Amino acid sequence: MSSEGTKFVHPNPIEGRLRLSNASLDRLPGQIRRPAYNRSDIRPGIVHLGIGAFHRAHQAVVIDDLLAQGASGWGIVGASLRSPDTRDALIPQDCLYTLAVRSGAGTEHRIIGSVLETIVAPANPAVLIARMADPATRIVSLTVTEKGYCHTPQAGELDEQHPDIVHDLQHPDAPRSAPGFIVAALARRQAAGTVPFTILSCDNLAANGHTAKRIVTQFAALRSRELARWIEDEVAFPSTMVDRIVPETTEADRASVAAALGMTDAWPVVTEPFTQWIVEDRFPAGRPDFVAAGVQLVSDVTPFEHMKLRLLNASHSALAYLGYLAGFETIAAAMTDARFAAYARQVMEDAAPTLEMPAGTDLAAYSVSLLQRFSNPALHHRTWQIAMDGSQKLPQRLLAAMQDRLRMGLPIDTHALAVAGWMRYVTARDEAGGAIDVRDPIAAKLKAIADSAGPVADRLAPALLEVSSIFGTLGGDTRMRSAVTQALAKLYEVGARQAVQEFRPV
Known part of the structure; x- marks a missing residue:
C-alpha cells in the first residue's frame, strides 16, 4: 500500500x-x-x-x-x-x-x-x-x-x-x-x-x-x-x-x-x-x-496475490470509502466501531470461497491478523489516502471477487455496499454536502456522471456501472445492478455509519 x-x-x-x-x-x-x-x-x-x-x-x-x-x-x-x-x-x-x-x-x-x-x-x-x-x-x-x-x-x-x-x-x-x-x-x-x-x-x-x-x-x-x-x-x-x-x-x-x-x-x-x-x-x-x-x-505467486487483494486490499478499500463517509479519519478509528470491524471481517469471509490456496494456508488466521493490523492505534492510515485511485483499484480488489461469487451463485451484498460507498464518494460531496478531494485519474469523468445523475441511486448506480474501463461486462449484470443500487439507496437514506451498523449479510 x-x-x-x-x-x-x-x-x-x-x-x-x-x-x-x-x-x-x-x-x-x-x-x-x-x-x-x-x-x-x-x-x-x-x-x-x-x-x-x-x-x-x-x-x-x-x-x-x-x-x-x-x-x-x-x-x-x-x-x-x-x-x-x-x-x-x-x-x-x-x-x-x-x-x-x-x-x-x-x-x-x-x-x-x-x-x-x-x-x-x-x-x-x-x-x-x-x-x-x-x-x-x-x-x-x-x-x-x-x-x-x-x-x-x-x-x-x-x-x-x-x-x-x-x-x-x-x-x-x-x-x-x-x-x-x-x-x-x-x-x-x-x-x-x-x-x-x-x-x-x-x-x-x-x-x-x-x-x-x-x-x-x-x-x-x-x-x-x-x-x-x-x-x-x-x-x-x-x-x-x-x-x-x-x-x-x-x-x-x-x-x-x-x-x-x-x-x-x-x-x-x-x-x-x-x-x-x-x-x-x-x-x-x-x-x-x-x-x-x-x-x-x-514458483507461482498467484494464489497469494489474490489472497492479499481480496482479503486485505478489499476490506481496506471498503473501510476507506464507508469510513470516510461516516466521518472516520483513519482505518484504526473505523475499527474502534464494532460494526465496521465486523463488516471488514465479512468482506474477508465473503471473499474466502473465491480463493484457491495451497494446502496448509490458514485464511481464517490471516484474516484475524489483518483485523489486528487494521486496529493498530499507532498507525494513522487515513481513509482518504486509501480511497485514492479507486477506478484503478476496484477491479482487482472488489469486482473480481463479486464476479466469482456471482458465478458460484452466491450473494454479493457485502461487496456491493463497498462499491456503493465508492460511488457515493466519487460524487465529490460528503453526507453533509461538503467537498471531497477525490484523487483519481478519471475523477472529472466520474463527477460529471454523478452531477448528471444527481443523488438518486436508481440513476447514479446504473450510470457509473456503465463505465466499462472499471466494470467491464460485470456492470451489465442485472444481479450486480440490483445489489449495488439497493446498497447505494441505503447510503442515501440513512448514511454510511448507520448503513454499516444495520448491515446484515444475506
Whole structure:
C-alpha cells in the first residue's frame, strides 16, 4: 500500500538541529539502528521506478538487510516519475532516511542506507535510461501504483490513448511513463547485445508480473515488432505479492522522528511491524539472496496475490470509502466501531470461497491478523489516502471477487455496499454536502456522471456501472445492478455509519 500525496517541506532551520547524512550518522543516539556496512563500498544493481514511501518501507528495507550481509552489488537507484520532492529531501541526506516502525508497544527507529541515488525522471530522462541500460542494472522494480501502468484496469491492456503513451511514442528518448522508460532502456540493451534486466512489479495488480509483461510488450510493439518479440522471449517478469501498511508521513511524524534522532530527517517513513514479500523465482540476470532477508520465493505467486487483494486490499478499500463517509479519519478509528470491524471481517469471509490456496494456508488466521493490523492505534492510515485511485483499484480488489461469487451463485451484498460507498464518494460531496478531494485519474469523468445523475441511486448506480474501463461486462449484470443500487439507496437514506451498523449479510 503506497503513500501518495506527500509534499516536501524544507526543514525549519530554526530547529537548530543537524541534518541526517553520512557525516552525522555517528552522532545518532545509541539505540538508533543504522546501516551495518560501509556505504562507499556499495554498487547499484537495482533501478526502482516510483521511489515513494511504500518502496522505502518495504523493498529498500529488504535490500538494506542484504547489504548488511555482504550483497554489495545490489544498491538501489531510485527514480521519481513525477515529483522532485523525494530527491529534494534525500539528496542533502546522502539518500539516508529513517524507518519508524510503530505498534502499540512503541516506535523503533532505523536508518536505511540502501538507496544510493535518486533521479527525477522528467528532469533527467536520459540519465534514467542510461542507468537502466547499464549492464550493472540487473533488476528494474516498480511501485508506481495501479495508474502508473497506463492501462485499462478491467482488461489489463495498454491504454494506447493515454496521454503519456501518446507522448512516449512521439518522444521515445524522453518518455514520461514507466512502460516508456522500460522499453527505451530495453531497446538500448537489445541494440548493445546486453542481457536484459528483470522487471519486478511490486504493485497491487492481480498477476502483476503478467500484467506488466503484457503492457510493456504491447507498448514495445507500437515501436518495433522485433523489439516486442525480443522482450516476449528474453525478458523475465516475475510476479510478486508485497504487504506492509505505510501511511502518509505527516509533519507530526517528522517532528517525532527528529526528536528521536536528535537531528532533522526531512523524509522519514512510518510503517507497521508486519512485512511480507512473496516473489516468483525467475531472475535470469541474477538476484540477491532474497531468502536470507525473509523473502519467500515460490514458483507461482498467484494464489497469494489474490489472497492479499481480496482479503486485505478489499476490506481496506471498503473501510476507506464507508469510513470516510461516516466521518472516520483513519482505518484504526473505523475499527474502534464494532460494526465496521465486523463488516471488514465479512468482506474477508465473503471473499474466502473465491480463493484457491495451497494446502496448509490458514485464511481464517490471516484474516484475524489483518483485523489486528487494521486496529493498530499507532498507525494513522487515513481513509482518504486509501480511497485514492479507486477506478484503478476496484477491479482487482472488489469486482473480481463479486464476479466469482456471482458465478458460484452466491450473494454479493457485502461487496456491493463497498462499491456503493465508492460511488457515493466519487460524487465529490460528503453526507453533509461538503467537498471531497477525490484523487483519481478519471475523477472529472466520474463527477460529471454523478452531477448528471444527481443523488438518486436508481440513476447514479446504473450510470457509473456503465463505465466499462472499471466494470467491464460485470456492470451489465442485472444481479450486480440490483445489489449495488439497493446498497447505494441505503447510503442515501440513512448514511454510511448507520448503513454499516444495520448491515446484515444475506
